[in-house]
Amino acid sequence: MPVQFHAEQLDSPTHRFDYTNPSITNSNVGKGLGRNGPFDSSTSRDFTDATFTLVYPASWRSDTERFQDALINGHSSYYPNGFKSFFRMDSVSVANTIELDDTDLDTYVDAVSDIQAADDNLAIVFVSDEMRNRGYRSPYWAVKALLTQAGIPSQMVLVDKLRQQSSYHVPLKYLIVNIVSQIYAKLGGTPWVIHRPRSPVDLIIGVGKSEYRAGRIGGTTRTLGFAAAYQSNGAFLWFDSTQATTSYDSFNDQLTGSIVEAAEKYAQQENAPEHIVVHSYKRIGPAERDAQERLEDEFDGLDVTLAHLNDSHDFRIYDERDQTGLSERGLWIQTGGNKGFVMTGGRRNFRPGSPVPIELEVEGSLEIGEVAQGIYDLCSVYWKDQFGSNMPITIKYAEDIAGIIENAQKVDDDGVSRIDTDRMVSPRLRDIPWFL
Numbered sequence: 001m002p003v004q005f006h007a008e009q010l011d012s013p014t015h016r017f018d019y020t021n022p023s024i025t026n027s028n029v030g031k032g033l034g035r036n037g038p039f040d041s042s043t044s045r046d047f048t049d050a051t052f053t054l055v056y057p058a059s060w061r062s063d064t065e066r067f068q069d070a071l072i073n074g075h076s077s078y079y080p081n082g083f084k085s086f087f088r089m090d091s092v093s094v095a096n097t098i099e100l101d102d103t104d105l106d107t108y109v110d111a112v113s114d115i116q117a118a119d120d121n122l123a124i125v126f127v128s129d130e131m132r133n134r135g136y137r138s139p140y141w142a143v144k145a146l147l148t149q150a151g152i153p154s155q156m157v158l159v160d161k162l163r164q165q166s167s168y169h170v171p172l173k174y175l176i177v178n179i180v181s182q183i184y185a186k187l188g189g190t191p192w193v194i195h196r197p198r199s200p201v202d203l204i205i206g207v208g209k210s211e212y213r214a215g216r217i218g219g220t221t222r223t224l225g226f227a228a229a230y231q232s233n234g235a236f237l238w239f240d241s242t243q244a245t246t247s248y249d250s251f252n253d254q255l256t257g258s259i260v261e262a263a264e265k266y267a268q269q270e271n272a273p274e275h276i277v278v279h280s281y282k283r284i285g286p287a288e289r290d291a292q293e294r295l296e297d298e299f300d301g302l303d304v305t306l307a308h309l310n311d312s313h314d315f316r317i318y319d320e321r322d323q324t325g326l327s328e329r330g331l332w333i334q335t336g337g338n339k340g341f342v343m344t345g346g347r348r349n350f351r352p353g354s355p356v357p358i359e360l361e362v363e364g365s366l367e368i369g370e371v372a373q374g375i376y377d378l379c380s381v382y383w384k385d386q387f388g389s390n391m392p393i394t395i396k397y398a399e400d401i402a403g404i405i406e407n408a409q410k411v412d413d414d415g416v417s418r419i420d421t422d423r424m425v426s427p428r429l430r431d432i433p434w435f436l
Contacts, residue, residue, distance in 0.1 A: 010125075013195075039191065041087065054123075055098045056097075064097075072092065080402040104143060122186055136411055137405070145419045151426030177386050184260050186436060202375065203276045205278045220246040226241035226258065227240050228394070229266065230238075307360060309358050311391070313342065333357075337368075344358055351387050
């Protein structure tokens with residue numbers, strides 16, 4: 001006997017490009033930025049001047065020069081006049097270049113002191129896909145961690161994507177918009193947000209953790225938790241993390257504190273929140289429930305909703321009426337009072353689709369359809385890719401953060417370079433999305 005569930009199509013996200021004017025929107029990120037500038041260009045910014053340091057092996061000079069020309073002067077109609085015009089900046093320049101003699105790890109690590117001495121706003125470091133996948137001997141992970149610890153935002157550029165003969169090649173007219181959006185965000189900017197004027201949610205907190213077992217055989221698992229805070233429109237607010245610990249109780253206590261502190265900081269800088277949603281991947285743990293209880297006791301009238309998001313399941317959603325076999329994105333299927341599926345993959349215009357929906361289960365008073373809409377919205381404000389993601393940024397960025405932290409611990413344990421993973425993220429970077 002067939003089972004029937006309630007299903008509906010969620011509202012399609014629209015990108016917004018002006019803080020003061022809600023009508024400045026565009027469904028295409030590149031066109032929206034080119035015509036209107038970033039979301040925060042109409043506000044008072046303290047980073048309208050920017051200087052960059054470029055770091056690359058000497059043998060890659062031609063690739064780097066081509067990229068630098070596109071970055072500063074523009075490339076095609078997608079990014080016509082360069083960084084200054086695209087993001088409505090006052091001045092932008094490559095102030096320093098550091099040519100490396102080799103592509104080995106030690107050469108890259110030695111360059112970190114030169115990057116610090118240059119004292120520019122951001123370092124653009126060229127690596128290859130092969131270099132990224134060298135494990136703990138990877139210049140990608142070592143330099144990323146060392147610069148993060150030093151308080152210098154960095155943008156890694158995979159040279160393979162710039163080369164037409166490479167299997168990783170991405171046309172520069174598309175690639176450049178993704179890269180410059182990440183750079184602008186790491187300067188402290190907000191490239192674009194989602195236009196959702198009637199959202200009842202004030203604050204969304206994405207919770208993640210990094211688990212790392214020291215030593216190649218055996219060893220004790222160290223767990224580090226973190227919380228990243230976002231406005232309901234997807235604008236990044238700040239990041240906080242626990243210290244690595246082998247104690248389950250200590251981990252939960254610290255993570256509870258990180259979640260609570262994120263909400264308290266929001267109350268200090270914005271307003272006392274009325275609705276907070278906490279996103280957890282795989283399962284909701286005691287830390288999230290303890291934070292929910294503490295926050296609802298601390299703030300009068302505050303409702304905290306816990307949302308469990310999971311894509312590690314056997315369910316698939318297909319639509320036999322379409323030639324791809326995939327259902328539309330934004331399909332919401334409610335399977336119970338507090339659970340259901342959000343189709344964030346599905347048929348897509350610019351990326352391969354996926355039949356795997358996000359399984360959603362909530363604890364709290366917020367209507368589950370509102371939580372589902374928020375999840376779908378947050379897939380479209382992924383600043384690493386103008387075409388969005390199949391996962392909301394609360395979970396997608398948590399995966400990125402965990403990957404950086406785990407690789408940093410390998411770098412430290414194997415003596416490649418000293419990295420204090422408990423304090424790897426400099427206080428200077430906690431209010432910007434350093435992990436992009």
